[in-house]
Amino acid sequence: MNFSLRTTFPEEPNELEKARKALLASGQTVFNLSQSNPTQTGLVFPPEVLSEALAEAGRYPYSPDPHGMKAAREAVARHFAGKGIALDPGRLFLCASTSEAYSYLFKLLCDPGDIVLVPQPGYPLFDNLAQLESVQTIGYSLVYEHPYGWSADISSIKSVLESPAGKRVRTIVLINPNNPTGSYVGGAELGEIVSLCRKYSLALIADQVFFDYSLDPHHEPLNLYRFGEVLTFVLDGFSKCLCLPQVKLGWAYVSGPEREVRAAMGKLEIITDAFLSAGTPIMAAAGNLL
Numbered sequence: 452m453n454f455s456l457r458t459t460f461p462e463e464p465n466e467l468e469k470a471r472k473a474l475l476a477s478g479q480t481v482f483n484l485s486q487s488n489p490t491q492t493g494l495v496f497p498p499e500v501l502s503e504a505l506a507e508a509g510r511y512p513y514s515p516d517p518h519g520m521k522a523a524r525e526a527v528a529r530h531f532a533g534k535g536i537a538l539d540p541g542r543l544f545l546c547a548s549t550s551e552a553y554s555y556l557f558k559l560l561c562d563p564g565d566i567v568l569v570p571q572p573g574y575p576l577f578d579n580l581a582q583l584e585s586v587q588t589i590g591y592s593l594v595y596e597h598p599y600g601w602s603a604d605i606s607s608i609k610s611v612l613e614s615p616a617g618k619r620v621r622t623i624v625l626i627n628p629n630n631p632t633g634s635y636v637g638g639a640e641l642g643e644i645v646s647l648c649r650k651y652s653l654a655l656i657a658d659q660v661f662f663d664y665s666l667d668p669h670h671e672p673l674n675l676y677r678f679g680e681v682l683t684f685v686l687d688g689f690s691k692c693l694c695l696p697q698v699k700l701g702w703a704y705v706s707g708p709e710r711e712v713r714a715a716m717g718k719l720e721i722i723t724d725a726f727l728s729a730g731t732p733i734m735a736a737a738g739n740l741l
Contacts, residue, residue: 457583487630489694496695501740508735517724519545519702519734526738527702536676542705542712544719547728549660549686549701550580555722556622556684556703557584559715560654566620567656568608574630589616591623593632601634605643612651622654623647627675628661635665635672645680654682654707654715660691682707682715693740700733 464472467485474481486492511520518524524540531538546552561567563585569577571590581588589611592604611617623644628635636657648655657675665672676685688701705712705719 457585460579460582485631487691488696489691490696494694496693496740501695501698504736504739505732507739508732511731511735513731515724515727517720517727518543519723519729520731520737523700523729523734523737524702526741529738530741531676536674538676538704542716544703544705544723545729545734546701546703546723546726547699547730548690549658549688550576551726551728552684552686552688552701552703553577553580553656554584555719555726556656557581557586558722559719560621561586564619566611566616568611568620568623570603570624570626570629572629572631573626577624587619589620593629593634595632601629601632602637603640603644605640605647608644608647612647617651620651620653622656625655625657625675627657627659628665628672630661633661633666636675638673641673648681654684656684656686658686660687662687663692676704677706679706679708682711689737689740695740698733698736698740700729700737 471481471483489495514520518541521540523545524543527543527545528538528540544552544555546555557567557580561584564587566587566589567577567581568591569588570593572593573590578588590607591611592607593601594604595601608623612620625636625641625644644655647653655675655678657678659675662672662674675683678685683706685704685706686701687704689698690696690701703719705716707715
């Protein structure tokens with residue numbers, strides 16, 4: 452049997468996983484700093500609230516919408532309005548997870564063999580998500596400078612864009628805050644990245660699933676919802692903001708120049724309509740859960 456080259460993944464665990472297993476096998480206690488599943492760290496959503504919300508939500512009929520249930524999108528918008536961020540529910544696309552949102556956006560922005568720029572150090576899942584869409588990833592460096600912290604090395608982005616491979620770059624991924632550094636995107640680096648996006652006709656994908664967990668209570672981080680300078684997709688969801696990865700509800704918010712937003716949304720509606728993966732009970736429960 453011949454399988455797709457997209458499914459040719461390394462079969463051996465990486466060196467970090469080998470070391471972890473060896474420590475566990477020797478009887479040592481391991482504190483896993485890479486654990487990002489809140490249900491495995493004691494952050495448990497009140498089960499009675501979850502049960503009640505889902506029981507009520509089960510009464511809703513199935514009314515497919517490529518954007519996701521309108522009431523759920525409005526609930527997300529109200530949630531952010533409480534944070535002082537006015538979102539247009541019509542620019543929200545609900546899905547089962549941010550991983551799925553990435554797959555939609557790679558379909559939207561990339562042809563097979565195209566390139567996505569991702570931060571390093573970063574989350575290794577991007578490589579698999581991109582490969583499954585026949586897309587390549589190339590890393591750009593995050594550098595640490597005391598006392599300012601981590602920021603994108605703009606020269607590493609430029610070096611890719613100015614190379615022969617630069618012709619196939621379609622989007623730059625920003626993790627805001629980044630996993631594992633915990634660093635948010637700063638205004639100065641964002642300005643330089645925007646200039647490169649305009650010069651090379653690139654979109655931005657901003658993953659903000661950890662946005663509410665700033666390590667610095669005295670500094671308000673830069674939020675990329677409603678960012679209008681270039682075509683931008685902000686990804687978020689219940690997995691981290693409500694510590695509910697098992698509920699499986701995420702979303703993408705589209706912003707930027709109006710003409711590009713309209714074109715992107717029209718194509719994204721066709722992509723999301725082909726899957727309609729967000730479950731009706733979960734979407735109907737969104738307001739109560741938030």
